[in-house]
Amino acid sequence: MAQRSLNFYDIANGQHVFRVKNTLYKFDVVALSRNSEFFKNMFELSTATSSDLDPIVLPDNFFEWEFEIFALIAYGRPPAPDSQVWPKAGKASPLLLRLLELSRFLMSPPTRTMALNLIKARSFTFPPALLIHLSFEYGTKVLFIAAFHRLASSPLRDLTADDVNNIGMEVFVALAKVKELTQRHRHVVAAEEPIIEAHSSMCANNLACERDWHGVWWNGMGRFLLDGRNALSWTESVERFEAVEFGEMDADCRAKMLKLTRTGDAYAHSYNWITSVAETLMGGIAEELGDLRLGL
Numbered sequence: 001m002a003q004r005s006l007n008f009y010d011i012a013n014g015q016h017v018f019r020v021k022n023t024l025y026k027f028d029v030v031a032l033s034r035n036s037e038f039f040k041n042m043f044e045l046s047t048a049t050s051s052d053l054d055p056i057v058l059p060d061n062f063f064e065w066e067f068e069i070f071a072l073i074a075y076g077r078p079p080a081p082d083s084q085v086w087p088k089a090g091k092a093s094p095l096l097l098r099l100l101e102l103s104r105f106l107m108s109p110p111t112r113t114m115a116l117n118l119i120k121a122r123s124f125t126f127p128p129a130l131l132i133h134l135s136f137e138y139g140t141k142v143l144f145i146a147a148f149h150r151l152a153s154s155p156l157r158d159l160t161a162d163d164v165n166n167i168g169m170e171v172f173v174a175l176a177k178v179k180e181l182t183q184r185h186r187h188v189v190a191a192e193e194p195i196i197e198a199h200s201s202m203c204a205n206n207l208a209c210e211r212d213w214h215g216v217w218w219n220g221m222g223r224f225l226l227d228g229r230n231a232l233s234w235t236e237s238v239e240r241f242e243a244v245e246f247g248e249m250d251a252d253c254r255a256k257m258l259k260l261t262r263t264g265d266a267y268a269h270s271y272n273w274i275t276s277v278a279e280t281l282m283g284g285i286a287e288e289l290g291d292l293r294l295g296l
């Protein structure tokens with residue numbers, strides 16, 4: 001026997017009774033239609049009435065709480081990102097994927113925007129390959145670049161067969177090329193230290209200063225970036241590098257060159273080209289409505 005919903009039955013202007021699983025809801029046709037093409041079409045095509053005994057039955061593959069989130073959005077009371085409605089951390093991920101699916105079924109841009117916003121805000125709880133898949137599947141560009149960067153910074157061998165399926169061949173090939181290029185760039189950066197353009201006025205021996213900078217760079221950054229067993233990221237390498245011995249290098253020259261290294265110009269380069277490859281790949285995404293209010 002179906003039960004009336006506590007929150008969505010005695011509702012202002014509620015005209016139609018719906019049943020989702022075993023719960024009855026009474027909704028306002030205008031509020032639903034405004035936020036869903038599915039309901040708009042339904043009410044335009046039918047003038048039939050409904051009641052507790054003869055409700056409009058919604059598809060069985062969705063749950064009550066999914067419709068209740070949609071209803072909150074439809075009634076202009078979307079749950080805040082930190083609302084109790086959302087489970088904590090990674091536990092929210094399946095729920096958000098369902099909500100995205102529901103937004104497509106109901107053709108509801110506001111629901112889609114909310115789901116995408118929350119997925120984006122919690123993107124680190126989703127595997128990057130899945131985010132790439134969602135980008136193509138749901139026609140959205142908002143998740144793509146960050147996900148592609150995450151894939152580009154982890155080893156190809158970590159990709160599972162599912163991941164490869166999710167990203168598709170075109171993205172996989174682009175990723176392999178990016179990684180090869182990044183690796184080559186890493187070798188160049190590791191082998192070529194930034195040039196000391198001008199020594200400090202206190203630097204007593206410019207030649208010794210340059211020689212030691214060259215040697216320390218190769219033995220420090222070179223080793224950290226190229227270590228066959230455990231190559232470090234740029235940021236980790238710089239952190240370690242700051243702690244090594246700098247021989248006869250002048251302290252001011254050293255401070256200046258470390259500052260230059262920290263700004264990471266050499267690495268910004270590879271970051272930018274990964275972004276530009278991601279942007280080219282995103283050209284293949286046909287954007288659907290509903291990202292317009294993401295406010296990115």
Ligand SMILES: [Zn+2]
Nearest residue numbers: 199203209253
């Ligand atoms: Zn110097």
